Amino acid sequence: MTALPTSLPKVLAIDDSELIHRLLRVRLQYEQIELHGAVEAREGLRMAKTLVPDVILLDIEMDGMDGFEVLQSLKADLDLQDIPVIFISATASMEDRVRALDLGAVDFVAKPFEVVELKARVRSALRVQHLVKMLAQKAQVDGLTGLWNRTYFDRRLGQEFAEERRHPRGLSLVMCDVDGFKRLNDECGHPFGDLVLERLSKILQSGRTSDIACRYGGEEFGIILPNTAGDEAIEVAERYRAAFEQETWPGAPGRVITASFGIADLSSLAGAQGPEDLVVAADAALYRAKVNGRNRIECAPSHRPAH
Numbered sequence: 255m256t257a258l259p260t261s262l263p264k265v266l267a268i269d270d271s272e273l274i275h276r277l278l279r280v281r282l283q284y285e286q287i288e289l290h291g292a293v294e295a296r297e298g299l300r301m302a303k304t305l306v307p308d309v310i311l312l313d314i315e316m317d318g319m320d321g322f323e324v325l326q327s328l329k330a331d332l333d334l335q336d337i338p339v340i341f342i343s344a345t346a347s348m349e350d351r352v353r354a355l356d357l358g359a360v361d362f363v364a365k366p367f368e369v370v371e372l373k374a375r376v377r378s379a380l381r382v383q384h385l386v387k388m389l390a391q392k393a394q395v396d397g398l399t400g401l402w403n404r405t406y407f408d409r410r411l412g413q414e415f416a417e418e419r420r421h422p423r424g425l426s427l428v429m430c431d432v433d434g435f436k437r438l439n440d441e442c443g444h445p446f447g448d449l450v451l452e453r454l455s456k457i458l459q460s461g462r463t464s465d466i467a468c469r470y471g472g473e474e475f476g477i478i479l480p481n482t483a484g485d486e487a488i489e490v491a492e493r494y495r496a497a498f499e500q501e502t503w504p505g506a507p508g509r510v511i512t513a514s515f516g517i518a519d520l521s522s523l524a525g526a527q528g529p530e531d532l533v534v535a536a537d538a539a540l541y542r543a544k545v546n547g548r549n550r551i552e553c554a555p556s557h558r559p560a561h
């Protein structure tokens with residue numbers, strides 16, 4: 255689970271006036287922020303893309319692309335649309351204010367501004383941004399196990415799939431399912447079932463830092479392994495399988511609980527069109543692991559040409 259960043263919040267000022275940048279630099283130098291500046295709209299958008307700042311201060315009147323257009327570009331970008339934008343403008347007509355807020359700006363400060371007021375508004379926007387980030391993260395985490403949830407799994411697998419298509423470095427998916435979970439719940443009660451899921455989650459989380467363990471649903475888990483081909487994925491899954499098998503259970507001495515694993519390696523899946531094909535293939539392999547006796551690992555059939 256990645257924690258919220260503890261580094262200084264980043265503020266990006268986009269304004270075509272050097273004077274404003276100098277003023278901000280001098281007056282905000284002792285604030286607990288990291289200030290960045292762009293004197294041109296397109297450069298500002300580029301910087302927003304690489305920095306992903308916590309707050310953007312945006313001038314309206316700029317040559318070429320104006321502040322409204324910059325705001326529209328920000329709002330059209332999935333990675334940037336949640337960054338609070340504070341408009342800074344010399345004209346400050348009622349129409350501009352309304353238009354800015356309608357387009358999604360969180361605040362509006364008129365030039366010339368009192369730096370004390372601007373600081374207060376930046377602080378307020380940072381507070382809101384912190385809450386938004388916390389909520390966004392909460393919405394992607396499974397409440398019981400603390401692993402990433404299904405929503406995150408779908409999005410992340412889509413990203414990794416697209417990335418792998420652009421720069422192939424290996425991408426495998428491990429699907430994992432607790433054996434006989436329904437019977438466990440029936441015999442030992444649901445709190446015990448929850449404990450089983452939590453223990454398995456801990457094991458899945460204790461793997462390599464690059465592996466992305468998610469609760470797929472119920473007692474099924476999906477672990478995305480970037481930069482990993484099939485053989486290595488088998489080793490990873492085997493470590494999980496062996497560790498889980500060795501767990502001891504309170505109130506159930508001697509009881510051995512196991513899990514089955516299905517692996518799909520994208521490079522050996524002929525004709526995979528999208529991330530869902532990887533899920534289908536890993537799921538089919540998992541099904542075979544169940545049929546072939548459980549507590550084992552199966553791989554999606556390789557379609558590599560035989561040598």
Ligand SMILES: [Mg+2]
Pocket residue numbers: 269270271313314315316
């Ligand atoms: Mg200007």
